[in-house]
Amino acid sequence: MAKEIITKKQVPASDRTMCDATAQMLEKARRDGVIIDLDRGYDMKPCPIGVQSACCKHCFMGPCRLNPRDPYKKVGVCGATIDTIMSRNFGRMVAAGSASHNDHGMNILELFKGIIDGKVKDFKIKNTFKLEELAKSIGIDIEDKEILEVAKELYTELEKTFSNVEGEMPFTKRVPKETLEQWRREGVVPRGAMREIMELMSRTHIGCDQDYNNLSKQITRTALADGWGGSMIATELSDIMFGTPSPTLADVNMGVLKEDHVNIIVHGHEPAMFEAMLAGVNDKFFIDAAKEKGAKGINLVGMCCSGAEMMSRHGVPHAGSFGSTEAVIVTGAVDAMVVDIQCIKQGLASVAKCYDTYLITTNPRAHIEGATHIEFEETNPGKCIDDVLSKAIARFGTRSMPVEIPQITQSGIHGFSHEYIEYMLGGVYRGSYTPLNDNIINGRIRGVAGVVGCTNPKVKQDSIHIELVKELIKNDVLVLQTGCSQISLAKAGFLVPEAACLAGDGLAEVCETVGMPPVLGLGSCVDNTRILIAASAMVKAGGLGNTIADLPVAGCAPEWMSEKAIAIGQYFVASGVYTVFGIGLPIVKGTKYYDYLFNGMEKQGFGKWGTASDPHEIAQMMIAHIDKKRKQLGIDKARERTLVDMSDRRQLTA
Numbered sequence: 001m002a003k004e005i006i007t008k009k010q011v012p013a014s015d016r017t018m019c020d021a022t023a024q025m026l027e028k029a030r031r032d033g034v035i036i037d038l039d040r041g042y043d044m045k046p047c048p049i050g051v052q053s054a055c056c057k058h059c060f061m062g063p064c065r066l067n068p069r070d071p072y073k074k075v076g077v078c079g080a081t082i083d084t085i086m087s088r089n090f091g092r093m094v095a096a097g098s099a100s101h102n103d104h105g106m107n108i109l110e111l112f113k114g115i116i117d118g119k120v121k122d123f124k125i126k127n128t129f130k131l132e133e134l135a136k137s138i139g140i141d142i143e144d145k146e147i148l149e150v151a152k153e154l155y156t157e158l159e160k161t162f163s164n165v166e167g168e169m170p171f172t173k174r175v176p177k178e179t180l181e182q183w184r185r186e187g188v189v190p191r192g193a194m195r196e197i198m199e200l201m202s203r204t205h206i207g208c209d210q211d212y213n214n215l216s217k218q219i220t221r222t223a224l225a226d227g228w229g230g231s232m233i234a235t236e237l238s239d240i241m242f243g244t245p246s247p248t249l250a251d252v253n254m255g256v257l258k259e260d261h262v263n264i265i266v267h268g269h270e271p272a273m274f275e276a277m278l279a280g281v282n283d284k285f286f287i288d289a290a291k292e293k294g295a296k297g298i299n300l301v302g303m304c305c306s307g308a309e310m311m312s313r314h315g316v317p318h319a320g321s322f323g324s325t326e327a328v329i330v331t332g333a334v335d336a337m338v339v340d341i342q343c344i345k346q347g348l349a350s351v352a353k354c355y356d357t358y359l360i361t362t363n364p365r366a367h368i369e370g371a372t373h374i375e376f377e378e379t380n381p382g383k384c385i386d387d388v389l390s391k392a393i394a395r396f397g398t399r400s401m402p403v404e405i406p407q408i409t410q411s412g413i414h415g416f417s418h419e420y421i422e423y424m425l426g427g428v429y430r431g432s433y434t435p436l437n438d439n440i441i442n443g444r445i446r447g448v449a450g451v452v453g454c455t456n457p458k459v460k461q462d463s464i465h466i467e468l469v470k471e472l473i474k475n476d477v478l479v480l481q482t483g484c485s486q487i488s489l490a491k492a493g494f495l496v497p498e499a500a501c502l503a504g505d506g507l508a509e510v511c512e513t514v515g516m517p518p519v520l521g522l523g524s525c526v527d528n529t530r531i532l533i534a535a536s537a538m539v540k541a542g543g544l545g546n547t548i549a550d551l552p553v554a555g556c557a558p559e560w561m562s563e564k565a566i567a568i569g570q571y572f573v574a575s576g577v578y579t580v581f582g583i584g585l586p587i588v589k590g591t592k593y594y595d596y597l598f599n600g601m602e603k604q605g606f607g608k609w610g611t612a613s614d615p616h617e618i619a620q621m622m623i624a625h626i627d628k629k630r631k632q633l634g635i636d637k638a639r640e641r642t643l644v645d646m647s648d649r650r651q652l653t654a
């Protein structure tokens with residue numbers, strides 16, 4: 001086994017993660033002399049100027065460093081103020097995040113085209129009902145048309161999401177009317193993603209847009225081109241090609257690995273390779289080959305976002321979130337970890353080497369030095385999948401080191417698509433968001449929160465996610481989840497109907513009536529667009545205002561780390577949602593740009609940003625916002641009435 005140098009200062013593993021399985025593996029890694037991200041994260045001391053975004057390195061006259069404690073004392077060599085510098089930096093994070101999601105969305109659209117053209121034979125259009133509904137939602141007339149014809153028209157229309165140089169992106173037709181009108185007034189309706197990202201990169205170049213107010217418009221437009229563009233395409237077309245999720249029971253955490261099986265983990269973001277792998281592991285030829293090597297079978301599990309999608313669609317077990325991808329390899333039980341794009345840490349390569357695990361990259365966009373690259377081609381998936389399976393089976397046959405799998409799993413229900421939420425609440429013949437709105441208006445449900453996003457080794461893994469969600473449901477806030485946050489709560493046992501006992505009386509009553517958990521898992525990070533569609537449906541159902549900004553809703557990414565998370569945050573804020581980020585944001589307090597993000601956007605009719613580190617403080621900020629919206633809607637009194645319990649009633653009548 002290759003050894004690495006152990007970290008100097010060792011904090012107990014249980015201080016670095018709430019996840020007992022991950023803590024067990026962190027301890028084992030330390031015993032084995034292997035450094036993983038959870039220790040690297042705590043050992044890293046970030047630059048105090050960079051962490052607040054008070055430095056600019058967009059040209060080589062600098063890098064220019066301003067003092068975050070006295071931000072207006074100095075300007076950059078070109079004269080850039082702290083507000084210009086911070087908005088440029090923030091804008092480039094949004095551009096990168098939006099580019100990632102749009103690139104993913106574009107790949108999914110290309111796969112869809114491959115099916116239509118007949119070039120891709122191993123995937124097909126699975127959900128024709130959704131295909132037609134989606135086409136109708138953007139104004140395509142489907143009357144008397146064959147499915148293939150509708151699919152072709154849908155492709156032609158959706159392709160504009162990326163290539164439009166003028167006009168409005170197709171999915172803006174799904175935005176509530178008054179929200180769209182507000183975007184038009186502010187000049188932020190996205191045209192095409194490629195144009196928006198290109199323009200934002202250009203405007204953040206040295207000597208271009210140097211008024212944070214004006215630059216902010218392009219930042220918003222580029223973020224909206226993510227949420228209402230590439231991300232939404234990824235979700236909707238994945239549903240059409242692979243199936244729309246509906247509630248499915250699935251196990252999470254490292255106990256899903258099986259010592260006597262060939263274990264293959266798929267980790268990444270694009271569902272096509274994972275779907276092909278699922279077909280491959282059920283191939284008798286490979287099952288027999290695994291048995292010949294002494295295995296009882298082949299065990300396929302997911303991690304991170306594509307894992308969350310496969311869990312939602314097919315109940316594939318999930319081994320953990322972003323913060324556990326290196327730790328899981330320490331089990332020694334992973335015969336192959338197969339990755340594609342996004343959130344794949346380079347550190348996996350050295351950890352995999354230490355445990356003789358195959359780390360296999362499959363996407364032409366994302367190679368890793370030291371990993372094995374086997375390219376996945378959608379026109380010939382078998383080539384990659386067969387090679388991966390052969391390698392994983394061979395590795396099982398030569399496993400030489402002891403295996404230690406934490407025996408920890410938690411069952412939960414995943415796969416609440418926005419279509420299913422509508423059906424669950426309203427029934428098959430009158431599926432509708434009206435019952436949800438009614439329960440909000442009568443106060444049983446105080447409001448709705450989206451709690452999403454990454455884990456970050458700067459803080460104890462899962463801790464902010466779990467404490468925050470606990471407090472929200474206790475206060476009758478229904479929680480919608482995606483991505484790594486969903487996995488944090490699933491591991492903690494909140495994604496089961498029985499968790500209703502942890503909710504406030506009103507929310508618990510609704511959960512018990514419907515038979516749903518108080519925390520609904522919607523899938524991967526691109527599936528945050530399901531929350532946008534649910535919020536739009538709530539506006540359209542009536543009774544809760546005319547724009548998304550009127551709704552008693554709030555969002556949070558408690559342990560965020562990626563540029564994609566910033567893009568998501570900005571598109572939620574731009575869509576009208578109060579969005580709080582845990583850990584902190586790279587913005588200097590007391591500056592004009594800080595004030596713009598935290599107050600100014602709301603005055604323009606958008607949502608607004610917030611930040612805090614303590615989960616209870618975050619919860620109170622979100623609840624205060626929900627209550628403010630309830631008051632503005634005139635439904636605050638209704639809620640006060642429902643809070644009167646039986647003993648209060650007896651006192652009132654005495």
Ligand code: NFS
Pocket residue numbers: 304305321322342343453454455482483484485524525561562564565
């Ligand atoms: Ni989204 Fe964060 Fe990554 Fe998924 Fe997980 S880390 S921004 S939740 S896997 S994309």
